Amino acid sequence: MRRSFFGWVVLIFAISGCAMAQTAKKRVAVLNFDYGTVQSYVAEIFGSNQDVGKGISDLLVDRLVTDGTYSVIERNALDKVLSEQNFSNSDRADASTAAKLGRILGVDAIIIGSITQFGRDDKSEGVGGNAYGLGKYGLGNIGRKKSKAVVAVNARMVNVTTGEILGVAAGRGESERSGMLLGGGGGGWSGGGGGQLDMRSSNFGATILGEAVSKAVTEMATNLEQQAGKLPTNVVHYAGLVADVSGNTLIINVGTKAGVQVGDRIHVSRVARVIKDPATGKVLKKVEDTLGDMTVTQVDADSATGTYSGSGTPKVGDTAEGSH
Secondary structure (H helix, E strand, C coil): CCCCHHHHHHHHHHHHHHHHHHHCCEEEEECCCECHHHHHHHHHHHCCCCCHHHHHHHHHHHHHHHHCCEEECCHHHHHHHHHHCCCCHHHCCCHHHHHHHHHHHCCCEEEEEEEEEEEECCCCCCCCCCCCCCCHHHCCCCCCCCECEEEEEEEEEEECCCCCEEEEEEEEEECCCCECECCEECCCCCCCHHHCCCCCCHHHHCCHHHHHHHHHHHHHHHHHHCCHHHCCCCCCEEEEEEEEEECCEEEECCCHHHCCCCCCEEEEEEEEEEEECCCCCCEEEEEEEEEEEEEEEEECCCCEEEEEEECCCCCCCCEEEEEC
16 A cells, blocks of 8 residues: 555654653652541541551552553552651651652652541531541431531642652542431441551442542542643663673662662673773773663662673673663
């Protein structure tokens, strides 16, 4: 089939446009939201403390992944780094700590946030002894009238290089239905006991509280997506040494702490000679011979494993450099 010159031009620009869109996608990580402001209300609603901050974070990740504006780091990779860095719940909303984690993860920005409202819209006096009138699953023994569920959240995008706040986003959701209990339009929902609350479950989503949560997170996600242009593109460079060679499998002495990620292509080379200042003995330059490349398949805090291919045979002590 023959194609006109104009048709080929259109096709080339379309392909180029797709490639540019893919490379322009910014990489982010989402930390669990802080919920200290509403923690006592959460415990009263569910009968025990539940990590609603993790629930909001999980829902936000789902929304961002579905939209596709950002490339979002996997939860397992994030949890591993959090564990290695002894990250505590009190650090959830701290921009400087978030920036440090973001540098380790190699992301363009890290998203932190807080839950500022979580419960009923009933703020009348003498209901349960607090502003929301919450009891177990919403009303406990009160039950004097039906109320709607209201949830409010806010998020901040943090520059991982400077700790600067690049953008803020808020979301507020109110259920369309009212109910005697937050678990439904008059019915009871007893999920979430024993620390097992899953906000992504259909059971929670069907409650009036789940309805409010969904609206709040969707509004916040939309606001974050609209601010993608504010994020800088951070290029991470790292260098290490080959620590082990087994056939075409290499292990190098740098890992996530240096910014290495699975899928990175690392250049392997060997120092051929060292140029020194004849007067002072100071090293001026190292001349290196390129051997080949290693594609990272596994990575932990201080090392990375990958598959090697190239014309030269690598050995322990060779230089390994990469960026992304």
